[in-house]
Amino acid sequence: MRRRHLLASGLVLASSGLALAARAQGSAPAAPATPAAPAAPVAGEMRRTHALSLLGEPGLPADFPHWPWVNPNAPKGGEMVLAAIGSFDSLNPFILRGTAAGAVVRIYDTLLAPSMDEASTEYAHLAASIEVPADRRGVTFVLHDKARWHDGKPVTADDVVWTFNALREKGRPFYRAYWGDVAEVVADGPKRAVFRFSTDQNRELGLILGQMPVLPKHFWEGKDFAQPGLEVPLGSGPYKVERFEAGRSIVLKRVPDYWGRDLPTMKGTNNLDTLRYEYFRDATVAFQAFKAGQVEFRQENIAKDWATAYDFPAVRQGQVKRDEIRHELPTGMQGFAMNTRRPLFQDRRVREALGLMFDFEWMNANLFYGSYTRTSSYFSNSELAATGLPSEGELLILSAFRGRVPEELFTSEFRVPVSDGQNSNREAARKALGLLKDAGWTVKDRRLVNEQNQPFAFEILLDSPTFERVALPYVQSLQRLGIEARVRTVDAAQYQKRTDEFDFDMTVDLIPQSLSPGNEQRDFWSSEKAKEPGSRNLIGVSDPVVDALVELVVNAPDRQALIDRCRALDRVLLWSYYVVPHWHSRVFRAAWWDKFGRPERNPRYGLDLMSWWVEPARDRALPADRKTMAQ
Structure with missing residues (x-):
């Protein structure tokens, strides 16, 4: 119900890991090792991998072509209009000051990409590979050689180091707690970012660091990262900010030459040319905008509305579709x-x-x-x-x-x-x-x-x-x-x-x-x-x-x-x-104007809206002026 901190901007991905020692009270006895866990490497060995998982070996091999649920041949193009509640006066979602437009996080790549079909498993994304030492006191991310910022400059290990330090020192308090067991991070060459840990007990820390959105050091030099602002930031991800009207709307445009478009973690996703977020002061107005066709997708979280408010002409005539999509997410x-x-x-x-x-x-x-x-x-x-x-x-x-x-x-x-x-x-x-x-x-x-x-x-x-x-x-x-x-x-x-x-x-x-x-x-x-x-x-x-x-x-x-x-x-x-x-609830309640295609199944642990696409024929079949459908 609350849209606070990084939850609002989508930055907190499914967390992974965990636990030992109430040292003030003495250590609790360790439970038996998980049978599926791989054998520990011998001393001095460095393990290179394409994924990190807390539950044994990752489910997908190193050469997997794409996520199992996506349509790798999904057409590109079209627009999706989404609703956001409230307002925004900043394009920096990582700091405490200001109210940020949460959609901005889509312009950034993360080191690893979580699988929505597996618990606690992340695959190489901005990082081409991951190296884990035998003593588990660190992790190294080796960046893709082709990784580029939207201005054409390469993404480097220096960017990773700068991002980590900026977020921990000037970002939301969340980062200091989340990354508390990181002793240091250094750039070992242009493409190797090495994180060293203060403990060998924090098993999820590598996955947590993989969730980090990497920011461009050269863009932020000379700027005060801790200050909110409306300067359009530079990213490396599949979208960039095309335009915005502070407090009212923000439009993201797909980057056609995005460096990572052929990665297995990207194929079949980010199919929409344009993502437009319209801001509304409250949910009631946002729902009316959906009924009028000014918003095209809606995830309903009010049971009464789901039961009673969707009897309007566009639903009766098949212009608006609804579904309850089951999931296996912990509900907290x-x-x-x-x-x-x-x-x-x-x-x-x-x-x-x-x-x-x-x-x-x-x-x-x-x-x-x-x-x-x-x-x-x-x-x-x-x-x-x-x-x-x-x-x-x-x-x-x-x-x-x-x-x-x-x-x-x-x-x-x-x-x-x-x-x-x-x-x-x-x-x-x-x-x-x-x-x-x-x-x-x-x-x-x-x-x-x-x-x-x-x-x-x-x-x-x-x-x-x-x-x-x-x-x-x-x-x-x-x-x-x-x-x-x-x-x-x-x-x-x-x-x-x-x-x-x-x-x-x-x-x-x-x-x-x-x-x-x-x-x-x-x-x-x-x-x-x-x-x-x-x-x-x-x-x-x-x-x-x-x-x-x-x-x-x-x-x-x-x-x-x-x-x-x-x-x-x-x-x-x-x-x-x-x-x-x-x-x-154990379902996602979703409603949308019938212009979209979607994969045959949804992943187990999320609603992957970015794997949807626009069907041009359906889009053309919708009324040119949808406002009449709400009458």
């Missing part, structure tokens, strides 16, 4: 997040009480047409989610923290509250009042107050009116306890600023997860990031136990250890009641 956690920097939310009993008053069953039936599943894990829809009682492997980890974590997590299965769907929640309300009373709150004159007669009052901050229909019923439920909650909706720029500065009581937080969580967990949960403006630790989690568990995840030696450690972290977070969990 979305919920009402409490800012624990506020004294009001620092008592775990208070946070549990607030969660009891959220009536998902009523909302799902009356607002969402029964289309959602309640989220009960920070790693939902994956094998990493904690279920039942802790396993033997989890207990080995959690026992080291006994006395510093809720005792219930050892003896009880975590369950989200379940109501009868009648929106009364009487039993939950009684339990919530008991918890609040234990925490020092009592009801006086229908108001919940503390010993100083201060009311229990807070604000739910939103960035779109769309979510008010969820927040307002929740506010009404809280009022039954005497809690004075109110909803405030602000524009995207103000929301970004306030959340970057942690200036909120409660908001909707989306914490995404991959099949192999790792370094990004530091930005979500670490005590250090709780103090750093712009980090993704919105909740303000600052707990030495969580810090230790995060490091265990980051340094997991094998898959089973990763599973056990993620589940242990999940239990501690769940029993801390930091969020009021929402829901998730």
